[in-house]
Amino acid sequence: MIRNYLKIAFRNLIRNKVYSTINIAGLAMGIAAFLLILEYVSFEKSVNQFHTNLPEMYRLINLDAKGNTWAEVEPGWAPRAKQNFNEVKDYCRFSDDVAKGIVKREGNNSESFRENNIGYADGNFFSFFSFPVIKGNKSSLNQPKTVFITDKIAAKYFGKTDPIGKILTLSNQFGTLSYSVEGVYNAPENSDINLDMVFSLKTLENPANLNGNDWAAVNNxxxxxxxxFLLLDKGTNYKSLESKLSTYRNAQKTDKDGVQFRLQPAVNIHLAEKFSDTYQTSGNVKYVYTLGAIAFLILLIAWFNYINLSTANSLKRASEVGVRKVIGATPGNLIGQFLGESALMNLLSFSVAILLVYMLQPFFNQLIGKNLSLEILGSSSVWIIGLSVFLIGMLGSGIYTAYALSNYNPVKILKGKLTKTSQGAFLRKSLVVSQFSISIALMLVTIVIYSQLKFMQNQNLGVKTSQLLVIRGPEIGSDSTNKIRKAAFWNEIGEQSFVKDYSLSGSVPGNFYNFNTSGFTQPGSKAGDELALYAFTIIGDRYLNVYDIKLKAGRNFTPEETKVEWNQNSKVIMNETAIRRLGFESAEDALKTKIKWDERYLEIIGVVKDYHHTGLQKAIDPIIFYPQNSSQYITISLTADNMQEKIARLEKIYKSYFTDNPFDYFFVDENFNKQYVSEQQYSHIFTTASVWAIFIACLGLFGLATFTVENRNKEIGIRKVLGASVVSIVGLLSKDFLLLIVIAIVIASPLTYYFMQKWLSEFAYRINISWWIFAVAAGLSLLIAVLTIMFQGIKAALINPVKSLKSE
Incomplete structure (x- = not known):
């Protein structure tokens, strides 16, 4: 019997080539999109899961009085926590920012590289976390001046030579120190800790290795x-422990900063446990669930296509069903046959989908910025959910189709009355509306995200970013030698004919500030005002001019003021937001009043107009500008032509002064737009998803249009004989479908508006959702539908009516 079912199924596939092709293509595209997005969701859910201690690991974070949280804490709390609280079994600290600098292999002719993904870590780093150590002894990191490197870094610096025992020098804010390579490890892609080099934190226990940076003392x-990170005993009530830790912190601190400790479960560090979680995460749980929903909706559209076309095409097989029932076939026999056909259709579609995934994988990986494959599906339990969804949907669509076909009344079938029922037509119309509601919603989301992205990229930032090249300053070399060379380098840069101006600073627009700090008050401040945070930026006297930052009141720094020693300086510049936070009513009032920073008094000599130092996702920060000739960043304003020649000339000058330092540069505008990478990914993924969904829906619409034309073939012939034009016939065939699209637009628009308003509310600066967005989506949907239907409509209208009516 099964053999006969398969024969019949294959014969029906071959006999109905158009419907079979549309069904297989639609299902295959839906399954392929589902699998690709499932890869991404699986990857996100697998991040950090390889750590053996993960269930008992917690990150110690800070929470201020205003509800802000951040992950960097003072290093001295970890050993105190272990010493004073029995619940804490162990701890591990690492920095992923302060170690940044230039790394060079030992040897005179070795090339140096600026490394950003490096850090200092406690000696138990590789036993606390579960990074696979390929070579070396994990405990070696307990010794000062040792370093572990990834296999990729080992190949970069040492090629095929065994790196164990080799020497790397690191030049950063702590000076230049030599480190012995004692281990090689692998850094999995699905890890939130992405360090290419792990230097021994024990090195910084020696005050001589701090280079005067006493703030970095590991016990402070x-x-x-x-x-x-703290490792707690199993069964520990971490909420109770965090309360005790906060109490202990406040008792130990002499300055009452209002900060509390919180313990964040390590399992929630990448993806929050719930949408309302306010703690810092490296992933976006909303984004992951949104993509999962899109995958399901695209698959749903494909299943709707299958049900639509199968039930529509079933009228052609009505006589077959009627005869089978008359000669004794039971509903079970018929359901088994049609369910088998459904399974065959899905199996063929799945095979085509796998081929599509392999073909589209490079494009998808580029879209999301990750290196994924179908193998990633096994890295988490998401594949079980995905498989369940797929099987339930496949069986559900197959069972409904089989049930609908097997329950036809044989008497009505053989009398030719089946086509008069309206139940099947209503179902098909409902499914078309559902398909296009989903497609139009995705189209609207795409337009809104794209509009918001363009708004942020084209908004007047209040600061110049074009034609500005930034060179990272040197770090290798003695302070006294570099000081002389820096001055000579700046002078030579200024003498170049293509250089309009240059400036020195510790931060540039698009990058984070030097640091955030509190403790600022003015005579009219209230209790608690000293806890407010301010962004702190170090600048030279040319910074405001080069970046075209406008002064609202007061003046700029003088060259002499930027040469004053750090602790001797008494002058600052602020932006408008900063003086408002301090409680001044106007910029002029701020210039008349000295402010207090902890125990120092500072004079506000200038107030600059607010500008966007960071992206438009967040509000403008209160910024305090401090005068120093920092060489961390050298911004050069260039003329527009022959850019590569100018960069080559600048590199030559740079290398003549700082031989061992790599020449690293970037353009300010390109660097600033990197802050919108997340939104760009949203835009690309939603654009692709909406095009994919609309194409699948149109395949179904094309199939239904074909079915309609076939069923109204004789009617069309009669209308042509009576003088109907091609346009009128196409309009006749199109109007019912277009009405369904209009209903879909009406359903999708308010729902999309609601959800996109919630998404836009997360941006400090945002667009308003205008009526034209809905008009564009509606127009595109109707146009696509018309073009899809027109092909079959025109084809039917051009057929000789004699052929349509010759059987009568």
Whole structure:
């Protein structure tokens, strides 16, 4: 019997080539999109899961009085927590920012590289976390001046030579120190800790290795710069422990900063446990669930296509069903036959989908910025959910189709009355409306995201970003030698004919500030105002001019003021937001009043107009500008032509002064737009998803249009004989479908508006959702539908009516 079912199924596939092709293509595209997005969701859910201690690991974070949280804490709390609280079995600290610098292999002719993904870590780093160590002893990191590197870094610096025992020098804010390579490890892609080099934190226990940076002392409880993870005993009530830790912190701190400790479960560090979680995460749980929903909706459209076309095409097989029932076939026999046909259709579609996934994988990986494949589906339990959804949907669509076909009344079938029922037509119309509602919603989302992205990219930032090249300053070389060379380098840069101007700073627009700090008050401040945070940026006297930042009141720094020693300076510049936070009513009032920073008094000599130092996702920060000739960033304003020649000339000058330092540069505008990478990914993925969904829906619409034309073939012939034009016939065939599209637009528009308003509310600066967005989506949907239907409509209208009516 099964053999006969398969024969019949194959014969029906071959006999109905158009419907079979549309069904297989639609299902295959839906399954392929589902699998690709499932890869991404599986990857996101697998991040950090390889750590053996993960269930008992917690990250120590700070929470201020205003509800802001951040992950960097003072390094001295971890050993104190282990010493004073029995619940803490162990701890591990690492920094992923302060170690940044230039790394060079030992040897005179070795090339140096600026490394950003490096950090200092406690000696138990590789036993606390579960990074696979390929070579070396994990405990070696307990020794000062040792370093572990990834296999990729080992190949970069040492090629095929065994790196164990080799020497790397690191030049950063702590000076230049040599480190022995004692281990090689692998850094999995699905990890939130992405360090290419792990230097021994024990090195910084020696004050001589701090290079005067006493704030980095590893036992201090005053300066926040390190990530701290605690390993707790199983069964520990971490909420109770975090309360005790906060109490202990407040008792130990002399300055009452209002900060509390919180313990964040390590399992929630990448993806929050729930949408309302306000703690910092490296992933976006909303984004993951949204993509999962899109995958399901695209698959749903494909299943709707299958049900639509199968039930429509079933009228052609009505006589077959009627005869089978008359000669004794039971509903079970018929359901088994049609369910088998459905399974065959899905199996063929799945095979085509796998081929599509392999073909589209490079494009998808480029879209999301990750290197994924179908193998990733096994890295988490998401594949079980995905498989369940697929099987339930496949069986559901197959069972409904089989049930609908097997329940035809044989008497009505053989009398030719079956086509008069309206139940099947209503179902098909409902499914078309559902398909296009989903497609139109995705189209609207795409337009809104794209509009918001363009708004942010084209908004007047209040600061110049074009034609500005930034060179990272040197770090290798003695301070006294570099000081002379820097001055000579700046002078030579200024003498170049293509250089309009240049400036020195510790931060540039598009990058984070030098640091955030509090403790600022003015005579009229209230209790608690000293806890407010301010962004702190170090600039030279040319910074405002080069970046075209406008002064609202007061003046700029003088060259002499930027040469004053750090602790001797008494002058600052602020932006408008900063003076408002301090409680001044106007810029002029701020210039007349000295402010207090902890125990120092500062004079506000200038107030600049607010500008966007960071992206438009967040509000403008209160910024305090401090005068220093920092060489961390050298911004050069260039003339527009022959850019590569100018960069080559600048590199030559740079290398003549700083031989061992790599020449690293970037353009300010390109760097600034990197802040919108997440929104760009949203835009690309939603654009692709909406095009994919609309194409699948149109395949179904094309199939239904074909079915309609076939069923109204004789009617069309009669109308042509009576003088109907091609346009009128196409309009006749199109109007019912277009009405369904209009209903879909009416359903999709308010729902999309609601959800996109919630998404836009997360942006400090955002667009308003205008009527034209809905008009564009509606127009495109109707146009696509018309073009889809027109092909079959025109084809039917051009057929000789004699052929349509010759059987009568």
């Amino acid at each position: 409880i005053d300066d926040q710069y390190i990530n701290t």
